[in-house]
Amino acid sequence: MFDSIDHVGVAVDDLEAAVALYSDKLGMPVQHRETVEEQGVEAVLLGVGESHVELLSPLGDETPVGRFLAKKGPGMHHTAYKCADVAGAIEQCRSRGLRMIDEHPRRGIRDSLVAFVHPSSTGGVLTELVQPAAPRPETDH
Numbered sequence: 001m002f003d004s005i006d007h008v009g010v011a012v013d014d015l016e017a018a019v020a021l022y023s024d025k026l027g028m029p030v031q032h033r034e035t036v037e038e039q040g041v042e043a044v045l046l047g048v049g050e051s052h053v054e055l056l057s058p059l060g061d062e063t064p065v066g067r068f069l070a071k072k073g074p075g076m077h078h079t080a081y082k083c084a085d086v087a088g089a090i091e092q093c094r095s096r097g098l099r100m101i102d103e104h105p106r107r108g109i110r111d112s113l114v115a116f117v118h119p120s121s122t123g124g125v126l127t128e129l130v131q132p133a134a135p136r137p138e139t140d141h
């Protein structure tokens with residue numbers, strides 16, 4: 001069902017400090033930065049080979065990541081698996097009895113399509129399914 005680990009999501013309360021940590025001390029290049037209003041986050045993607053670390057800073061306290069930080073503090077937030085067909089992956093998860101947060105794909109960072117599996121059915125690990133956007137060379141940045 002999955003091709004690879006697409007990224008690991010990390011919740012942070014100080015985005016600039018976290019970017020400095022991951023880029024300067026851990027040596028990961030910043031590849032993308034985006035505010036995703038629908039998800040209430042500012043996100044920074046750093047490269048690790050073909051995979052990424054996704055730093056997530058909440059846009060407010062009453063957002064999913066804001067509530068996560070208030071409850072658990074900064075740290076690991078989710079694991080994201082790459083798949084070619086997120087709608088198909090949702091159906092497979094559902095048919096295997098996993099509880100979905102998203103019954104339908106929604107827009108993620110860099111125009112990907114994503115869906116989250118509820119951590120109550122994945123051993124406490126919030127799990128994201130990611131279908132990357134098709135490459136668009138003329139607008140790549």
Ligand code: CO
Nearest residue numbers: 009054080128
């Ligand atoms: Co993610």
